[in-house]
Amino acid sequence: MWQETIQFEGPYNFDLVLSHLQDDPLNWVDQRTKTLKIPYYGDKPQVVTVQGVGTTDAPKFIVTSEGPAPKDKVLQRVAHILQWDVSLHDIHEYFLKTDLRPIFEKHKGTPLILDFDLYACLVKCIIHQQLNMAFARKLTERFVHTYGFQQEGVWFYPSPEKIADIRIEELRQMQFSQRKAEYIIGVSKLIVTGELNLSDLAELSDDEIMKRMVKIRGIGSWTVENFLLFGLGRPNLFPKADIGIQNALKKLYNLERKPTYDEMDEYKRPWEPYLSYASLYLWRSIEATE
DNA sequence: AACCAGGGAAGAT
DNA sequence: ATCTTCCATGGT
Numbered sequence: 001m002w003q004e005t006i007q008f009e010g011p012y013n014f015d016l017v018l019s020h021l022q023d024d025p026l027n028w029v030d031q032r033t034k035t036l037k038i039p040y041y042g043d044k045p046q047v048v049t050v051q052g053v054g055t056t057d058a059p060k061f062i063v064t065s066e067g068p069a070p071k072d073k074v075l076q077r078v079a080h081i082l083q084w085d086v087s088l089h090d091i092h093e094y095f096l097k098t099d100l101r102p103i104f105e106k107h108k109g110t111p112l113i114l115d116f117d118l119y120a121c122l123v124k125c126i127i128h129q130q131l132n133m134a135f136a137r138k139l140t141e142r143f144v145h146t147y148g149f150q151q152e153g154v155w156f157y158p159s160p161e162k163i164a165d166i167r168i169e170e171l172r173q174m175q176f177s178q179r180k181a182e183y184i185i186g187v188s189k190l191i192v193t194g195e196l197n198l199s200d201l202a203e204l205s206d207d208e209i210m211k212r213m214v215k216i217r218g219i220g221s222w223t224v225e226n227f228l229l230f231g232l233g234r235p236n237l238f239p240k241a242d243i244g245i246q247n248a249l250k251k252l253y254n255l256e257r258k259p260t261y262d263e264m265d266e267y268k269r270p271w272e273p274y275l276s277y278a279s280l281y282l283w284r285s286i287e288a289t290e
Numbered sequence: 291a292a293c294c295a296g297g298g299a300a301g302a303t
Numbered sequence: 304a305t306c307t308t309c310c311a312t313g314g315t
Contacts, residue, residue, distance in 0.1 A: 130310095130311080130312090131311095131312075131313075131314095132313075132314055132315090134313085134314070135312075135313050135314065138313090139312095139313095175312070175313075176311095176312090177310080177311040177312060178310090178311075179310070179311065180311080180312090
């Protein structure tokens with residue numbers, strides 16, 4: 001068992017992080033003690049506990065874990081997942097000079113939170129394709145509860161090996177569509193055979209990853225963009241095809257209809273090279289918590 | 291009942 | 304290359 005204290009420059013609103021993570025029942029969150037338990041997908045699964053003991057302006061965390069994974073490796077991974085390795089201060093200052101100023105002021109200190117695992121991220125993205133959030137979460141929960149496992153009360157997604165072996169009908173019984181069941185099992189099989197290696201892909205550029213992944217059945221540009229954003233934490237993604245982004249822009253600019261791709265290209269230009277954070281805050285701007 | 295939802299594949303242009 | 308059409312499945 002080891003412990004480490006982490007401190008860095010704010011703003012970083014951990015309460016907002018916890019409250020948002022709480023929306024997904026698969027996450028282990030205790031808002032009262034400001035504690036989050038993160039599944040760490042090493043050679044052996046291991047749980048990492050993160051407790052917030054600071055404030056938004058002076059964020060401070062105690063990280064503890066027990067297991068075979070090297071402490072510095074775990075800390076680096078957790079820091080990346082929770083975006084402790086990004087300066088929200090700089091990003092916030094930047095967006096105060098843009099059209100997104102009101103949204104950034106309202107959600108000040110909101111970091112991007114990455115998915116805890118690349119395969120989990122990809123599966124989740126496929127499940128979420130074209131479904132409303134409520135139902136997509138329900139499907140994801142069924143999937144993880146059925147095929148994943150729990151450790152110290154924390155849910156882990158199953159391995160691709162496990163999913164490569166299940167039958168389409170099993171997923172159909174859980175109300176997955178035929179196509180979606182095929183996609184998820186198919187992608188898992190590609191990973192098992194080594195034709196798709198997510199951690200190797202992580203070494204490549206956004207464009208190169210896009211080029212390779214869209215060739216896979218069930219993975220379109222939206223899914224790759226979300227994988228780059230929430231899986232790899234790449235900084236400059238703007239999923240134009242995303243209905244949430246479109247609705248957020250419609251609301252922000254008081255449009256009668258959803259914006260066209262050309263209009264979206266125009267809007268996003270001043271937000272480079274921080275498009276991922278622009279996307280994140282646009283999504284937040286249309287969430288129910290008003 | 292009709293339209294929507296944090297799309298994708300396959301076919302048509 | 305880019306634009307339709309159809310596909311699925313529950314929510315509102």
